[in-house]
Amino acid sequence: MVDPMHFEEHADVYRTARPPYPPALWDRVLLLVAPGTRVLDLGAGTGEATGPLLAAGARVTAVEPGPRLAARLAATHPAATVLVTRAEEVELPAGGVDVAVAATAVHWFDLGIVLPRLHRALAPGGRFLVWRHVFGDPDVTTPFRERIGQVVAARSGPGRPGPDAQDAAAVARALTDGGWFALEDTATFRWRTDLDAEQVRALFSTFSDWSPAEVDQASAAVTELGGRVTEHYRSWLLVLRATR
Numbered sequence: 001m002v003d004p005m006h007f008e009e010h011a012d013v014y015r016t017a018r019p020p021y022p023p024a025l026w027d028r029v030l031l032l033v034a035p036g037t038r039v040l041d042l043g044a045g046t047g048e049a050t051g052p053l054l055a056a057g058a059r060v061t062a063v064e065p066g067p068r069l070a071a072r073l074a075a076t077h078p079a080a081t082v083l084v085t086r087a088e089e090v091e092l093p094a095g096g097v098d099v100a101v102a103a104t105a106v107h108w109f110d111l112g113i114v115l116p117r118l119h120r121a122l123a124p125g126g127r128f129l130v131w132r133h134v135f136g137d138p139d140v141t142t143p144f145r146e147r148i149g150q151v152v153a154a155r156s157g158p159g160r161p162g163p164d165a166q167d168a169a170a171v172a173r174a175l176t177d178g179g180w181f182a183l184e185d186t187a188t189f190r191w192r193t194d195l196d197a198e199q200v201r202a203l204f205s206t207f208s209d210w211s212p213a214e215v216d217q218a219s220a221a222v223t224e225l226g227g228r229v230t231e232h233y234r235s236w237l238l239v240l241r242a243t244r
């Protein structure tokens with residue numbers, strides 16, 4: 001079973017290993033954020049979403065249960081209010097949030113607990129923006145991705161429960177099923193990046209479902225393929241509106 005505290009073990013490298021979200025995604029997100037907007041960043045990590053939100057003038061409360069991750073976030077983004085707790089347990093005043101975000105994090109939450117609590121915390125017309133990276137575009141085959149597919153195919157045992165994280169429509173259903181939120185918009189952003197063997201090692205070590213031996217195999221594959229690979233990624237975004 002994958003561990004929600006996996007990222008805590010990789011707090012030192014998380015920020016530099018993870019690629020930033022694409023500018024086009026931020027263009028869409030920041031349509032809903034103005035100076036002074038009260039934003040709640042759930043599962044904030046080391047502040048991958050907190051930083052650009054603060055730069056846009058938002059007042060950000062970042063919720064992160066991992067103490068080491070939260071400490072790094074607080075050091076890098078002193079303007080954020082950092083709460084070291086889980087999304088299921090955070091105490092929020094009713095109507096005190098204009099926009100909530102969950103960046104590559106919602107799949108860790110118990111939605112039966114989080115969604116009604118979040119609904120209560122959001123002001124009328126409040127939005128919940130959920131997005132994530134999908135590392136590897138299923139529509140693009142590369143020699144490196146074929147090697148990654150072989151590593152994944154050799155696995156046994158259960159994966160993460162709940163909807164497939166790549167399947168934005170399934171995640172949207174899970175987020176709207178309880179009636180607390182309605183889907184307002186969806187978008188997918190395709191992008192690519194070149195990575196060397198060390199960058200692949202650092203990035204894949206942050207993946208909660210990758211063992212150290214598998215990370216070694218991914219990094220070795222890059223070396224065997226010439227020392228540098230082009231990765232095709234997707235990032236999807238769901239814009240949800242709190243129902244009344």
Ligand SMILES: C[S@@+](CC[C@H](N)C(=O)[O-])C[C@H]1O[C@@H](n2cnc3c(N)ncnc32)[C@H](O)[C@@H]1O
Nearest residue numbers: 004007043044045048066086087103104105108
């Ligand atoms: C993949 S990281 C995403 C971090 C950051 N938001 C980003 O965009 O890179 C998932 C984060 O969710 C946090 N997390 C796991 N379970 C959580 C929960 N129940 N409530 C809030 N955060 C949680 C982890 O500690 C981790 O920092």
